[in-house]
Every structure is written in C-alpha cells, then in structure tokens.
Amino acid sequence: xxxPFTPAVYENAARFTGRSPWEVSRDPELxxxxxxAAYLEYRHQPIAVGIDIYTLEAEAYGAxxxxxxxxxxxxxxxxLISTIEEAVGLPPxxxxxDGRIAMVIxxxxxxxxxxxxxxxxxxxxxxxxLAFNLRGINGLCEDVALLPEETARALMHLAENQGPFCRAxxxxxxxxxFFESAAAxxxxxxxxxRELELPALRRILEIAADCVGHPLPCIxxxxxxxxxxxxxxxxxxxxxxxxxxxxxxFVEAVSRTHPHVKVRVNMESGIVAGSDMERIYREIDRIxxxxxxxxxxxxxxxxxxxxxxxxxxRLIREYLA
Numbered sequence: 324x325x326x327p328f329t330p331a332v333y334e335n336a337a338r339f340t341g342r343s344p345w346e347v348s349r350d351p352e353l354x355x356x357x358x359x360a361a362y363l364e365y366r367h368q369p370i371a372v373g374i375d376i377y378t379l380e381a382e383a384y385g386a387x388x389x390x391x392x393x394x395x396x397x398x399x400x401x402x403l404i405s406t407i408e409e410a411v412g413l414p415p416x417x418x419x420x421d422g423r424i425a426m427v428i429x430x431x432x433x434x435x436x437x438x439x440x441x442x443x444x445x446x447x448x449x450x451x452x453l454a455f456n457l458r459g460i461n462g463l464c465e466d467v468a469l470l471p472e473e474t475a476r477a478l479m480h481l482a483e484n485q486g487p488f489c490r491a492x493x494x495x496x497x498x499x500x501f502f503e504s505a506a507a508x509x510x511x512x513x514x515x516x517r518e519l520e521l522p523a524l525r526r527i528l529e530i531a532a533d534c535v536g537h538p539l540p541c542i543x544x545x546x547x548x549x550x551x552x553x554x555x556x557x558x559x560x561x562x563x564x565x566x567x568x569x570x571x572x573f574v575e576a577v578s579r580t581h582p583h584v585k586v587r588v589n590m591e592s593g594i595v596a597g598s599d600m601e602r603i604y605r606e607i608d609r610i611x612x613x614x615x616x617x618x619x620x621x622x623x624x625x626x627x628x629x630x631x632x633x634x635x636x637r638l639i640r641e642y643l644a
Contacts, residue, residue, distance in 0.1 A: 328621070329367055329621050330624040332627055333371060334375070337357050339360035340353050340357045344374045348375050351426045354427070354430045362438060365633070370434055370441050371446055371500040372428075372430050375397040377504075386399045403457045411476055418491040428492060428497065443497050444498045449527055451503060451505050452503050454505075482530070486530050492534070492535070498535050499531050499534070499535055504543050507545030507546060521556075524541075538558050541557060543562075544567075547573075555580070563623065578617055587620075587623035595628075600638065622639075624636070
C-alpha cells in the first residue's frame, strides 16, 4: 500500500512569485498567484491560504505584524495586551473589516473557483497560539504559572471570539485549517495543557465543526505524544506526528485506539529543504519503516521552509512512487 504524500505549503508559496513572504502576505494578487503556482507544482491537499498563518487574528485585534529581514516570516514582536485579564475584555474582531482576513478569504475563493477539486482552507488559530501573539511568550508563561484560572478564562474567551471568523470562512464556501502549535509541550506541561488549554481547545473545535459541518484536523507542532490522549478526546479525525516526538509510538497508539483518525507523519523540515538527496531518502525510509502500509497514515513535510526547492518535493513524490 502506497502512503499518501502531503506537503504543508505556507511561506513556501511566496517563492513562486519571486517576492518575499512579507510582500506576498500583504498583497492580494501576489497571495493568489503564489498559492496558485504552488498548487500547480505540488498538487497538495489542502491549500491553506496564508503565509504567516498564526498572525491573522492578532493583527485583526490590533497587534502589529513586523516586517522581517529578507525572506523571514512576518511575526508579532510587541504584545498588544499587558495582562491576561485584558484578553477577557477583547470583543470579537470583524472578519470583513479588520486586518487582512477579508483579503485571505477572497484569495481562497479565487483559488476554489479556479480549482474546484482542491480542498481550500483558511488558517484559524487556536486560543493558546492567539494568546501567545497577543500577550507575548514571556508574559503568557508567567500567567500560566501564576494566574492559571485567569488564563483558562482568557483562553475560553478567545476561543468563543473565533466564532465570527469561522462563520465567515464557511459562508465564503471554504473550509478551515486549524492550527494550535504554541500549546504543545514543553511550553505547557501535560497537566497544564489538560487543565488550562483543553476546555478551550474542545470549544473552538466544536465551534468550527458546527460552522463547516464536519470535525476538523487539529494541527499542532512540537512534542505532542505526551498529550495524545487529550488531543484524541477532542473528536478530531486528523493529527500530526512531528519529528520532535516519538513518531513510532504515536502512530502505533493512534492505530490501536483510534484507527479511523488520520496521522500525518512529518519529515524533518531541515532535511526536506536541504541539498543532500541521500538524507531525504533516508528520512523517507525511516518513516516508511513504521508508517508505510498503515491505514490512515500520510507522509508530510511540516511547513515547507521558504528556501525549499520545488524539485525536492518532486523528488519525494517520485521516490514514493
């Protein structure tokens, strides 16, 4: 049985325009052109329309996304709020007016019209990743340790506030790509994840599923094996196993207890972007040894770095074939 291959294309789409991720992330024509050209090259599923996928909502709330040096990924450097309690007072942003969200949705609609067979999705961030950008990593980690009840309330409020965004995506005829990598251990311990994050995570996944009519993939980077049971308890039907975790044990556990859940096993991004073809072959073989032939397993790349040559992705496809 062949294993499906699905690269994750965000900032790498900018490479196809010859412009920087910053320029592409803020121009509707470049955003459409980059993801259009990437899809024609990779034929990947889904198309997640975005470059800096974790900053859309923070910018819509009023945070400043900074221009990076060269081909770096745009990011928020200065917190918008100075206390976690301020997050509870944030009203929902307007996806039709605030930030770049309307631009990204419009680009997704153009791609869906041109490629009706494609699974076109708009990035939606989970509550902890959103708090990460609004409060800053240092402040948020202090809040988790010193103000756990206030942090849990803030995360639930931010989850509820994602409702209008999710509805706007569904009303546009598109689907949702859900991301929550900031919440993975070691930033949160398994206990903190269970007590502070999990209720809000379940809530946002419930809101999003109600909008689009099906359970969502729960895409989370980092070492997620220690919280695998909690992730499966959300009802998601798609998880990611990253190089930072025990990928073999992850796949075996899901196959044993939740065989209907798809698992994308990610290759190391540095290897995928590199020039050593033998390292790429060895990385593929490493994953195929425990995931090849298993139902509902996919081979993935994680987020393709901007510098990844398209021919590397082509080589992976050819090797698997």
